[in-house]
Amino acid sequence: MTSLWPRIEPLLAKVQKPARYIGCEDGAQMPVHAPHKVGWLLVYPDAYEVGLPNQGLQILYEILNERPDAAAERSYAPWTDMEREMRARGLPLFSVDSHRPAADFDLLAFNLSAELVYTNLLNCIDLAGVPVRAAERGPDDPLVCAGGHCTFNPEPLADFVDFFVIGDGEEAVSEITEVVGDWKRGGRTEGSRQNVLAALAQVPGVYVPSMYDVEYDGERLVSVTPRHAGIPERVEKRTIADLNDWPYPKQQLVPLTEVVHDRLNVEIFRGCTRGCRFCQAGMITRPVRERSNEQVRSMVSNGLKRTGYDEVSLTSLSSADYSGIEDVVGGIINDPMCQGSVGVSLPSLRVDAYTVGIASEIAKVRRTGLTFAPEGGTWRMRQVINKLIREEDLYGAVESAFSQGWNRVKLYFLIGLPTETDEDTLGIAELARKCVAVGKQHTNRVTVSASVGGFVPKPQTPFQWFGQNTVAELQRKVGLLRDATKKDRGVQLKWHDPKATLAEGIASRGDRRLGPVIEDVWRHGGVFQEWSEHFDLSLWEDAMARHGLSIDWYVYRHRGEDEVLPWDHVSAGLHKDFLWQDWQDALAASGVEDCRWTPCYDCGACTGYGIEHVVASTLPPAGGSQGTFVPVQLSAART
Amino acid sequence: MRVRLRFSKLGKVRWTSHRDVARMWERAFRRVDLRLAYTEGFSPRPKVSFGLALPTGGESVAEYLDIELAHGEQPDVAALPGRLSPALPVGIDVLAAAVVHEKGSLQEIVTSCRWELSAAGADADLLEERVAQALAADSLVITRERKGQSAADDVRSAILSLAVLDDGLLECELATLTRGLRPNELLRAIDPQLEPGTVHRTHQWIQRDGAKCEPIPLPLPATAAPHARRAS
Numbered sequence A: 001m002t003s004l005w006p007r008i009e010p011l012l013a014k015v016q017k018p019a020r021y022i023g024c025e026d027g028a029q030m031p032v033h034a035p036h037k038v039g040w041l042l043v044y045p046d047a048y049e050v051g052l053p054n055q056g057l058q059i060l061y062e063i064l065n066e067r068p069d070a071a072a073e074r075s076y077a078p079w080t081d082m083e084r085e086m087r088a089r090g091l092p093l094f095s096v097d098s099h100r101p102a103a104d105f106d107l108l109a110f111n112l113s114a115e116l117v118y119t120n121l122l123n124c125i126d127l128a129g130v131p132v133r134a135a136e137r138g139p140d141d142p143l144v145c146a147g148g149h150c151t152f153n154p155e156p157l158a159d160f161v162d163f164f165v166i167g168d169g170e171e172a173v174s175e176i177t178e179v180v181g182d183w184k185r186g187g188r189t190e191g192s193r194q195n196v197l198a199a200l201a202q203v204p205g206v207y208v209p210s211m212y213d214v215e216y217d218g219e220r221l222v223s224v225t226p227r228h229a230g231i232p233e234r235v236e237k238r239t240i241a242d243l244n245d246w247p248y249p250k251q252q253l254v255p256l257t258e259v260v261h262d263r264l265n266v267e268i269f270r271g272c273t274r275g276c277r278f279c280q281a282g283m284i285t286r287p288v289r290e291r292s293n294e295q296v297r298s299m300v301s302n303g304l305k306r307t308g309y310d311e312v313s314l315t316s317l318s319s320a321d322y323s324g325i326e327d328v329v330g331g332i333i334n335d336p337m338c339q340g341s342v343g344v345s346l347p348s349l350r351v352d353a354y355t356v357g358i359a360s361e362i363a364k365v366r367r368t369g370l371t372f373a374p375e376g377g378t379w380r381m382r383q384v385i386n387k388l389i390r391e392e393d394l395y396g397a398v399e400s401a402f403s404q405g406w407n408r409v410k411l412y413f414l415i416g417l418p419t420e421t422d423e424d425t426l427g428i429a430e431l432a433r434k435c436v437a438v439g440k441q442h443t444n445r446v447t448v449s450a451s452v453g454g455f456v457p458k459p460q461t462p463f464q465w466f467g468q469n470t471v472a473e474l475q476r477k478v479g480l481l482r483d484a485t486k487k488d489r490g491v492q493l494k495w496h497d498p499k500a501t502l503a504e505g506i507a508s509r510g511d512r513r514l515g516p517v518i519e520d521v522w523r524h525g526g527v528f529q530e531w532s533e534h535f536d537l538s539l540w541e542d543a544m545a546r547h548g549l550s551i552d553w554y555v556y557r558h559r560g561e562d563e564v565l566p567w568d569h570v571s572a573g574l575h576k577d578f579l580w581q582d583w584q585d586a587l588a589a590s591g592v593e594d595c596r597w598t599p600c601y602d603c604g605a606c607t608g609y610g611i612e613h614v615v616a617s618t619l620p621p622a623g624g625s626q627g628t629f630v631p632v633q634l635s636a637a638r639t
Numbered sequence B: 001m002r003v004r005l006r007f008s009k010l011g012k013v014r015w016t017s018h019r020d021v022a023r024m025w026e027r028a029f030r031r032v033d034l035r036l037a038y039t040e041g042f043s044p045r046p047k048v049s050f051g052l053a054l055p056t057g058g059e060s061v062a063e064y065l066d067i068e069l070a071h072g073e074q075p076d077v078a079a080l081p082g083r084l085s086p087a088l089p090v091g092i093d094v095l096a097a098a099v100v101h102e103k104g105s106l107q108e109i110v111t112s113c114r115w116e117l118s119a120a121g122a123d124a125d126l127l128e129e130r131v132a133q134a135l136a137a138d139s140l141v142i143t144r145e146r147k148g149q150s151a152a153d154d155v156r157s158a159i160l161s162l163a164v165l166d167d168g169l170l171e172c173e174l175a176t177l178t179r180g181l182r183p184n185e186l187l188r189a190i191d192p193q194l195e196p197g198t199v200h201r202t203h204q205w206i207q208r209d210g211a212k213c214e215p216i217p218l219p220l221p222a223t224a225a226p227h228a229r230r231a232s
C-alpha cells in the first residue's frame, strides 16, 4: 500500500508540533511488508512526546523487526488539532515510519500504561477506520490487541480489544506472530476470525475476552468463565526469566523533537519486591531480574556512542537497589570515553539507598533532577503501605544531595491511603519543612517541592479491596496541606487534580459494564484525559449515570474477602490469600521485609512459575532490607 | 578555532523546529567526537551559534552555524562535512565548512536572505500582478505583534527584490537587519488573501570588504546537493 505522506504533509503547516508526525528518528525502521509477513502497528495511545520514549514499545518494535516473518511500525495518538484535519479529509490513523494506513496492518497493538488513555484507544481504533467494538469486526479488519500494566484488569476494555497480552511481551509477540501468520496465509476468510482468536487463546499469557461468559447478580459479579473447552480458566502472566537474554532496545530511538525522558534509557532490572502495597507495578512484575553489570555497561557505552546523548537514565522501579549501583554510576561518570560529560539520572530512588557516594559521583557531571518518594507523611502511614523508610533516612538522603550542591529536591506523596488520619496527611508538610531546614544548612536557595497525588487502589495489589477517598475528601486533604505550607518559603506544594483521581478510579477497578461508559465518554469528545486541558470529570459522571452505574459502588466502596473481583481470572502469579494477608497486615500497620534478601513468603510470583530472583548481590544495599530489624547504619549518608 | 558550517534542511526533517535542529547538532558533535569549547558557569553549554531561524516547515540549502572548538582540537576542516553528515538526520547535510576569521555572529552579519516561496492556490497571473503593484508602491504597511501590542510597519524598504519565476514560485530577497521581513509577512504585505505555501531559503548574504557574498559560497549550484531530494 502506498504511503499517505503526500496527503499528510499539507496538513502539517496547520498543526502544532508537526514533527510529531514525521518519524525519521534515529533508530526508526522501514520494514519491508510482504504477504507472508505479519504487519504489527504498535500504537501508544497518547501524544507522541509521551509515547516515543516508551521502552516497552521500542523493545517489541525491535524484536518483531528482527523476525523474517514480521514487520512492525509505530503510531501515536494524533493531537486534537491534527485529528480534526485528518477527519475533515478522511485520512486514517497512520504509522510514523512509512506513513501507511493503520488498517493495512494485521494487528493494532496498544500499549496501556495508564487508565486515562482508554478513550484514546477507542479513538485510535476509530481513526484507523476499524469498528470500535470487537464484535462488529470482520475478516478484513486488523486484530486489536493490548499489553502493558493496565491489562492486569482488562475487563473495562473487553468490548473493544480482541485479545490482551498479560505480562512481559518479549516472548509472547513471537508466538502471536506465528498464529496470526497462519491466519493471514490462510486468507483471512469469512468466519476465520473466531478461529484465530481461539488459537491465540492457547498462547500462554493471551486473554481473549470474547471467549468468556460473565454472570452478574444485581450489582455483584458472580463469575467470569470460559465459554469453550480448552480456553484457560485463569490466564497466567508471562515472565521472562532472565533479562540478560533480552538486551533491548539495541537501537533506542532518538527523536528529532522534544519528548519526555529525552536521554538514553537503560533498564537495569525488572520487577521489585520491596513490597510497597499501593504499587501495582511492583506487585505485577515480580520477581526481581537484574541485568548483569557487564551488559549494563555495554548497553550504556554503545548507546551513548550511537545516540550522542549526554545523559543516561538507569531505569527500574527502584534503581538504588541494583547490586553494585555505585560502581555502575561511577563507571559511567569516570569513563574516559565520556570525557566527564555524561550525566546519570536514577529515577525511582529509595532514600535509604541514596548515599553521599552516589550523590558525589553524579554531581561530578550534572546534578540531574532528584526525586524521592516517601509516599507517606508519618512512620505509621509508611508501615501501612510498607514503604519502610524512616524519617532519618529521608533527611540523610536530602542531606547527601544538598551537601553535594543540589538546591532542589522533589518529594512524592500519596494522600487518601488506607487508615490515613489528618495527622498522617499533615506529616507530609512536616517532612517537607524539615527537608528545607536540612538544606538551609548548606545553601539559602533551597526548594523542596512536595507533589501530592490522590491514591487510586489498583487491581492485583493488597489494596485492591480498599474504597478510594472521595473527591471532596481528597480536596479537603489538599486544603489541609495548602494551609500548612502557606507560610513556608522553600516548600512548594503541587497536587494532582482529585477529579482526575476519581476518573482513574472508575477505569481502574471496573468490570465489563464499564465498557459502554468508556465508549460514552469518548463519543462525547473525551480524549486525552491525561491532559488537564482536556480532562473533564463531568463526562465520566454523566456517562456512569446514563448507564445506571454507581460511582460509589465502583470506586468508594470497600470490597470484602469473598467478593469475586473482575480481574480474578487474570493472574500476576500472586495468590489471593497472600494479597489478603498483606492487606490485613497493612490494616495492622505491620511491614514485611524484601524477599530478595530474606526468605520467601510464597506470594506465588516465583513459586508458581518455577523461576526465581536474578540478583547479583546477596546483601541488601545501604539502608538494608526493610522491615522489622534496624536498618544498616546510615553514618555514611550523614557525614 | 572557530568553524562555520553550511548545511541544508530538506524533506521531512523540515518540520522540526529551530530548537530541535540545535539539539540534533549537539548530539552529532558528540557522536563524531568533535570536541567543542564550553561556556563557563553553573551549567556549561557548548559554544554554538546559529544564524537566523528558519521557519518550521521551511526548506533551505543555506543554513549556517558557527562552532568554537575545544582548545587543541584541530580537525581537517575540509573533511568535516563528510564526517558530520552521517551523524545528522536524513535531509540535513553539511554542504561546506570553513574556518572563520571575521568578527560578529551570523545574526549580526547577515544582511539579507533570498527565498523561493509558493502561495497555495494562487495562479501565476495573479502573482505577477501583485508583484508589480508591490514594486510600484512607495510604502507597504502590515500590522505585526510586538510585545503583545500590534503595530503598523512599513516594510517596503525590506523588499530588496521580488519576481515571479517561470515555475510560478515567488523569488525574493528580504532584508534581515534592524527588523527584517519574514517570508510569510511578505505574502501578507503584497496580498493578505494569499495563503502561505512552501518556503525555501536559497541564500543568506553578508557584506565582505564592501562586496555582497555568502558566508560560505558553494562550488556547485545549491539545489544539486547530493541527497537533497532523498528525504522527501
Ligand code: SF4
Pocket: A273, A286, A287, A595, A596, A599, A600, A601, A602, A603, A604, A605, A606, A607, A608, A613
Ligand atoms: S515467590 Fe517468594 S521470593 Fe518470589 S517474589 Fe514472591 S515472596 Fe518473593
